Amino acid sequence: MAAGGDHGAPYSYHSFPKMCFVFSNRNKFQTWWQLWLWLAEAEQTLDLPINEQIQEMKSNLDNMDFKMTAEEEKQLQHDVMAYVPTFGHCCPKAAGIIHLSATSCYVGDNTDLIILRNAFDLLLLKLARVISRLADFTKEHTHLPTLGFTHFQHAQLITVEKCYCLWIQDLCMDLQNLCFRGVKSTTGTQLDKIVLEKAGFKRAFIIPGQMYSRKADIEALPMLASLGASGHKIFTDMCNLKETEEPFDKQQIVSSAIPYKRNPMSSEGCCSLARHLMTLLMNPLQTASVQWFERTLDDNTILNTLHNISEGLVVYSKVIEQCIRQELPFMATENIIMALVKTGGSRQDCHEKIRVLSQQAAHVVKQEGDDNDLIERIQSDAYFSPIHSQLQHLLDPSSSIGRAPQQVQRFLEEEVYPLLKP
Template sequence: MAERHYPHPLIDRYASSEMAAIFSPRMQALVWRDLWIALAEEERALGVEIPNDAIVAMHAAREQIDLDRIAVIERDLRHDVMAHVHHFGEVAPEARKYIHLGATSAFVGDNHGLIQHQQGLDIVRDRLLGTIEDLAAFASAQAGEPTLGYTHLQPAQPTTIGKRACLWLQDLLFDLEQIEAVRAELRFRGARGTTGTEATFLELFDGDGEKVDRLNERLAARFGFAGTYDVIGQTYPRKVDHRALAALAGIGASTARFGHDIRILQAFGEIEEPFGKHQIGSSAMPYKRNPMRSERICALARHLCTLELDASWTASVQWFERTLDDSANRRISLPEGYLSADALLILARNVSAGLVVHPAVVARRLGRALPFMVTEEILIAGVRRGGDRQDLHERVRGHALAARERLDEGAEDNDFFARIASDGAFGLGMEELHALADPHRLVGRSAHQVERFLTTRIDPLFEAADAPRPAEEVRV
């Protein structure tokens, strides 16, 4: 019964129906039939005696798919591909004897896997572009807004909110480059026989190797590939799966970094992810505004990053021309890799488009730490007024430690400048000290770096690419 089946969260809650459809049982049946139809048509065009009535029958029966019937046949035969072959023959009896002619199971299984990579990578690429576009708009709007920098999660030299956003953006740009590279290098398996020698098809074409090559060229072109892999065993190289999952895992790493940073910034009160009007943060604490979307990003990213390991193990145990211990693993790791990346980018785009900055909190937190950021400038100014650098250094150290101790005891304001101004050894007043600590001066070239990065690296993406697809709704 349906209510006893495990509802996969990636499909039921997180990923898009568009991505899920790529890996659905019905889509598998349709693509396998498209492959068998293409094989028969190209074989016939190259001289194999397959009657046109058989081709017509295959086309007519293409969408007559009974998944329950296929399951019954598979339980009897214990072979998924042959279950589909038998069912296709049932609904297209005129074609029964020609379906799968010369092919091995990998003809449909592996070629379909490459088509899934092709379609999945295209969706992921579009999702990346959408996320980059929205995050770039945030970075541009906040390009010059000073904020406290952190190293080791301790206060450090100020940066700007936009500059920090560009760190997240650059990671996604690396991911886009990897996804595009993997997509560009995809090739078709084609019709290569049981161990990749093409012996079966050489027999089918009476020893004419040129026809075998033409068959594979035509099949690859029909399904949108630039050609076939140079050499294979029974399957296409499993390094292809590893390259794809490594690129997807890179998206996991990038979005996790983004999610972790947003969670910390929300804890500081500086930036928040979007929060719905009727959204509930906690069942017990009604006041809470938990960063649940960023938390989900981190959770899903952790799962996606582990799937690269699946693919590396699978690629490493391919025993000569092939072994079947990759099959069950790939049924799980490949769909979950694409579904996870899809879900992550839907969430990341949603968060990026709805980030809320609280300038007063940003300024207050920066203000508490800012006086400590200009101790070197204070020393230089004191020396210029005739002071001894080593004496001034000891005085700065004492005043800084006292001010820090006062803050640790609960003081709201940092009185470090007041202590320096009252120490005649420095000869500096409060106005001069505050001028030294102007945050817009201390952020260096941050705003320029943001503008340059967006102009030279991000804007060209959207001049050359089609417009990203509309943002997908976050369902829960």
């Protein structure tokens, strides 16, 4: 809700000022005027004597009269032709050359491509910052064991840092896709090559129609949808694990009825936006088939929230330790079997003994609500006496995380930080 009770633009609530400006009407129409100026400058290099007119245009790029434009468009029923006389009113000497040799799509389509490119540049910067913050956060929690999950069931131990690196790895793939396949082309021929360079594009469509190929939109949106999928997984993992929490302000209220609640409001909101973004994949396909144009800003919202969350993530190591204490006896059974076999025991006999004792311990946990007593049962069983002295070592969580810390260090040094270099 904007100041004074007025509704703002739909994207203003979910975006940040720079991205709002990129997609604002002012930026759109200022880019139209800028494109007309670049066109005039390009025509001047082809011996059109318009130096005085160009100087006048340069002086009036920000001199926009939206009220006059609205009146012109009401009469002409054409958006581009409404801005031509408006710009001409500000630049009377240049009025006769504005839009010279151009079509409506010269300003319309090239502005859309410039907006997409500039929006991608902002996304790249934000995504790089998110990756950098997650990478730094990862380095602060090295060698901290936690329970892994497969099929949403407790599995073997991994480390907190490796969990984060799985998120970072997905985001790095998104960053590379945005870098390699961003908007790089505009429409043009010989004259337009000069405009092309002024607009900051490296190449033009060799075979341009009146409009740029909407295949460019088809290429762009899947990358953004992929970014949405990455964000959705990160937020969902955090909500489900309850071991890592998004930042929570001291004065924050998340429920008007239940005061103790700490709902992951930012994460849940971004999951909703991510789902919407992923459903838009069909949109550019339909758009290309009818030569229309659509855009979305949901990807930017997801990155904004990821940016904020990654800056203030909290890890509850005691919660992790409590979960490990409950599950570690089961996690350690494989190590116990291997240790007993080393003393000359039978793998099959040991496996059966462990299976029976594990089921008994699970019954205590699930049916009686008591702590996991599997280790006490093993210590009380004479069959396991050859390894009783080793149990403390076998139950050390750090003995079950393998090379996860080394893998994380290598991943950060070889994959993440080189990718973040300017």
